[in-house]
Amino acid sequence: xxxxxxxxxxxxxxxxxxxxxxxxxxxxxxxxxxxxxxxxxxxxxxxxxxxxxxxxxxxxxxxxxxxxxxxxxxxxxxxxxxxxxxxxxxxxxxxxxxxxxxxxxxxxxxxxxxxxxxxxxxxxxxxxxxxxxxxxxxxxxxxxxxxxxxxxxxxxxxxxxxxxxxxxxxxxxxxxxxxxxxxxxxxxxxxxxxxxxxxxxxxxxxxxxxxxxxxxxxxxxxxxxxxxxxxxxxxxxxxxxxxxxxxxxxxxxxxxxxxxxxx
Numbered sequence: 001x002x003x004x005x006x007x008x009x010x011x012x013x014x015x016x017x018x019x020x021x022x023x024x025x026x027x028x029x030x031x032x033x034x035x036x037x038x039x040x041x042x043x044x045x046x047x048x049x050x051x052x053x054x055x056x057x058x059x060x061x062x063x064x065x066x067x068x069x070x071x072x073x074x075x076x077x078x079x080x081x082x083x084x085x086x087x088x089x090x091x092x093x094x095x096x097x098x099x100x101x102x103x104x105x106x107x108x109x110x111x112x113x114x115x116x117x118x119x120x121x122x123x124x125x126x127x128x129x130x131x132x133x134x135x136x137x138x139x140x141x142x143x144x145x146x147x148x149x150x151x152x153x154x155x156x157x158x159x160x161x162x163x164x165x166x167x168x169x170x171x172x173x174x175x176x177x178x179x180x181x182x183x184x185x186x187x188x189x190x191x192x193x194x195x196x197x198x199x200x201x202x203x204x205x206x207x208x209x210x211x212x213x214x215x216x217x218x219x220x221x222x223x224x225x226x227x228x229x230x231x232x233x234x235x236x237x238x239x240x241x242x243x244x245x246x247x248x249x250x251x252x253x254x255x256x257x258x259x260x261x262x263x
Contacts, residue, residue, distance in 0.1 A: 009110035012091055013066050013117065019084050020120035021071035027127045029076055036128075038081040043125040044229070045088035048240035050118040052095045055219040057111050058103060065120075066113035076128075092240075163194045164249045165217060165226040174217055183214055194239070198230050209239055216241040225249045 023042075031039065072080070103111075165187065167173040173187035183191070191209055195201060213228075220226050224243045 006104060006106045006110065008094075009107055009114070013110045013113040014068075015087070016091070016114055016117040016121070017066035017068045018071045019087070020117040020124070021068045022073070023076075023084075023121055023124040025071070025073075026076045027124045029128045031076065031128055035076065035078055035081065038078050038085070039076075039125045039128065041085045042081050042088065043122050044240070044242065045085045045092065046118045046121040046125075047242040049088055049092040049095065050115060050122070051216055051219060051241040051243065052092060053111055053115045053118065054221075055215040056095075056103070057115065058108065061108055061112055063116035063119050064109070064112040065116050162230070163190060163228045165190060165213070165228060166246060166249070167217065167220070167225075174214070181214060181218060183210055183217075187213065187217070194228055194230075198239075212239075212241075 023039075074080075165173055171186070173184055173190075174181050175184050176182075188210060191213055192206060195206055195209060200206075216226055216228075221243055223245065225246050227242045227244055227249050228239055229242060230239055
């Protein structure tokens with residue numbers, strides 16, 4: 001088993017920390033819809049990477065606040081957000097390709113800093129995207145809207161490119177066999193359905209996603225659910241995880257968006 005490359009991790013944590021500090025400084029900004037959409041892409045990229053980081057941290061590790069120097073300044077624009085999303089996607093791909101690794105004490109510290117920075121990115125983007133959404137809603141509040149069916153858990157589970165994995169005592173998605181965790185048959189069926197709905201039907205894709213799902217489900221924060229999405233953060237269609245409160249995952253109103261500080 002190889003050791004986590006500490007120097008690369010330290011650099012990644014510092015860079016993501018600067019991105020987080022910049023976005024945090026714009027937490028109260030009001031954005032136009034195009035910039036808001038790009039910010040949402042950054043949040044998705046941060047959420048996907050956070051899931052991988054969280055899965056590699058040992059029990060008891062906590063997100064931290066990295067020391068930040070030379071944080072970017074200036075306006076929040078499409079070009080800058082695009083570069084942030086690209087960097088986070090590249091970093092996520094690097095994490096995915098690391099394979100099984102060991103952890104040194106410095107590596108754990110850098111991972112904690114990285115996770116804290118990623119959570120700050122998600123929180124900051126959620127704040128100003130929500131502000132933009134509230135402003136848009138207020139502008140059209142007086143307009144009548146046609147009735148629509150309320151979202152249900154069943155509808156949400158079958159929407160293409162998005163699937164909720166909600167584990168409960170009555171509906172486990174993980175089970176322990178001879179001391180090892182594995183996916184239940186129901187979890188495997190959900191994985192197969194998600195792949196089928198997104199035209200990824202080969203056995204290799206299924207095996208790869210099942211392996212990742214085991215790690216992602218084990219890393220689900222308390223009080224949240226795993227939501228699997230299909231995105232192209234690495235330049236090609238690929239499943240990636242996010243975590244959020246169950247109410248939000250099923251489309252019901254919630255005060256908070258993906259992830260919280262209790263990861």
